[in-house]
Amino acid sequence: MFFKTSRYEQFLHLDETGMGYQVIEGHRQNKRFKEKFIVYNSELIVEFDKVKEFKQRTKTEKYSRILNEAQVIYFVKDTISLVPRNKITELRTLNEAKRRDKHRYPNGKGAADNKEEEVNTDGKEVFVRLSAYENDRRIDFVKKKLVRGTYTTTYNDYYVCVKDDDDPIDRYALPNDENVKWAFYVRPNKSDIVQRGIVQPLFGHDGGGIETFFKYGTSENTYYKKTPYGVLAP
Secondary structure, three states: OEEEOOOOHHHHOOOOOEOOEEEEEEOEOOOOOOEEEEEEOOOEEEEHHHHHHHHHHOOOOOHHHHHHHOEEOOEOOOOOEEOOHHHOOOOOOOOHHHHHHOOOOOOOOOHHHOOOEEOOOOOOOOEEEEEOOOOOOOEEOOOOEEOOOEEEEEHHHHHHHHHOOOOHHHHOOOOOOOOOOEEEEEOOOOOOEEEEEEOOOEOOEOOOOEEEEEOOOOOOOOEEEEEEOOOOOO
C-alpha cells in the first residue's frame, strides 16, 4: 500500500537523503512502533520494503495515478525523522566499464559528509537538479531558490551524464524507475554554501556521479531555468 500526505510542507523541513527523495522513520497513528518509509517529492510515501513494488508499478503506471490512488497517512506528531544515509547505503563495487566509459567516480564520501564551502568566488557556477516531477517541491518557484537540505549535481556532471548516454537513475542512485524528465538550473550566489561528494550505491544502483548538497538552500533568484532532460543549455 502506498500513502500520500495532506501536508507536504512537513517534509520540506527535513533534509533530502538524495536527489528527489527522503528516507524517514515515523510513527503511524494506531501503530505501536516506528516504521521506515521513502518519500518521493515530499508527497508520495512508500514503505521502505515496498520500493521494488513501486519501481515495478512506475514502469506501467503514471506517478500521478499512483499518487491519486494512495491513502492519506497520518503520523503521530513530532515522530518523523530522517534516517542517516550510512544506515541504508549498500556495499557495492563500481564496475570498471562504468568507471571508464561513463566517467563515474569509485571512491569518496557523500556530499553531506564533506566540508561546507562557498559555491564559487565569482558566483557563476551552475548546478542542475534532475527530476521526474515538473512540480519539484524542493524548488521555491515563487522566490526562485532551492529550499534547505536539497541535493543537485553540477552542470559538468550532468553534461557528462548526457554526453556519455549514461543512465541518470543508476548514476545518481535514485529509488524509482521513472524517467528523469526535467532539469532545473540554479546559479547560486557566491555567499551560498555547498557540500560536494560522490553518490553512494543504493537501491541496487551503483552511483558514482557527483552530488552537491545545499544544507541552507540557495539565495532568492538563483533558480533560473527548466529544460527537458538531455537539453544542455546552461
